[in-house]
Amino acid sequence: MDYPGRISLVLFTSGCNLNCPYCHNPELRRRQEGSFTIDDVIKVVSSRTAIIDGIVVTGGEPTLHGKQLVSFLSSFKEVFPSLQIKVDSNGSNPGVLEALRGVADMIAVDLKTIAYERYLGIELSTVLRSLEVARSFTEHEVRITMYPDYVDAKHPEEFCAVLDSSSVVAVQQCYLDGRPANTPEVVEEFAEGLQRCVKEVRLRL
């Protein structure tokens, strides 16, 4: 699930500029310096190249590391040209995603809500720009997590209104304190609604 169709090593970056109530990595919201270097990662990956075919950079929000992230992954790609690189993002930094073109192979961007300004204090247009950039990569994924306050499950057409028809979308159940926030039927119905307006819908219950 971290990298669809691949066995991957997952790197977590610290620091996030959003504050989602359902965050599964709250300890990574605060930025911490110096946990690993490119040499550390190369050493770990070198010992696993026989079993992995990709790496995933997630967070936190990886794009907060800007040029450092781009140069880190560029060095990584030079050493391991055959490993595919996926970067997860909350969509708040489209410029950094653009800078990853030619470095990353897949970008996954969250589309958390239509009402970004109200709930998360960033503009929807910024996230839509990130989705546009993500679509220009070899692979992309738009992730919608069904947090009831953020996503009105009865109105998938609100999301259709902002999604490009070439989008690959993953509709994900939201878990709060380990329990699903919606019945499977609600999530499935929302996903069906999106099938009418995008290229592919992946269901994660």
Ligand code: SF4
């Ligand atoms: S964007 Fe991701 S890491 Fe940041 S608070 Fe939201 S769920 Fe957590």
